[in-house]
Amino acid sequence: MGIEIVRGDITAQEVDAVVNAANSSLLGGGGVDGAIHRRGGPGILAECRRLRDSSHRDGLPAGQAVATTAGELPARWVIHTVGPVYTTAEDRSHLLASCYVESLRVAGELGAETVAFPTISTGAYGWPLDDAARVAIAAVSETATSNVTTRRFVLFDSPAYAAFESALARAEG
Numbered sequence: 001m002g003i004e005i006v007r008g009d010i011t012a013q014e015v016d017a018v019v020n021a022a023n024s025s026l027l028g029g030g031g032v033d034g035a036i037h038r039r040g041g042p043g044i045l046a047e048c049r050r051l052r053d054s055s056h057r058d059g060l061p062a063g064q065a066v067a068t069t070a071g072e073l074p075a076r077w078v079i080h081t082v083g084p085v086y087t088t089a090e091d092r093s094h095l096l097a098s099c100y101v102e103s104l105r106v107a108g109e110l111g112a113e114t115v116a117f118p119t120i121s122t123g124a125y126g127w128p129l130d131d132a133a134r135v136a137i138a139a140v141s142e143t144a145t146s147n148v149t150t151r152r153f154v155l156f157d158s159p160a161y162a163a164f165e166s167a168l169a170r171a172e173g
């Protein structure tokens, strides 16, 4: 399927684009977002502010994606996407899938060949890991990408790695 899963830190990935589990404000947060801004330096936030002043006055809705510089990260671009907050009251998995699909679309527009993803929505936004892994693997494997050759999931801890490993094994059937 051309999908890689690795244990590691998204900010250390030597890829063309890393995906950020951002929030709608685009102005920073905790988890992956905090780590990306800390390690990437102020250039990323400066570009996010410019987006808020121009094309994204109301911020970025869940399920959409937008790119900025990656500042001092090894990557060239950060693709910011906003995961849905998990709730049992309604099924938001189409929005979670959309994060991956839209991030890949933006990566294709940029000309990125290698893209690294974190596990969107599984931290502060509360999505159960096994289900998030199933949605993520399905979305990425079903999305045709002309120039993106490497699609890598970067798992921060062993429960996340295990969830993605079994979701990938099931998808490969």
Ligand code: ADP
Pocket (backbone or CB within 6 Å): 008, 009, 010, 011, 021, 022, 030, 031, 032, 033, 035, 083, 118, 119, 120, 121, 122, 123, 124, 125, 126, 127, 154, 155, 156, 157, 160
């Ligand atoms: P969300 O707000 O979309 O739920 P979070 O950033 O809170 O996103 O967390 C998403 C997942 O990313 C969590 O499972 C968390 O363990 C993981 N994570 C946190 N920091 C990093 C990092 N530096 N690299 C990769 N994954 C990370």
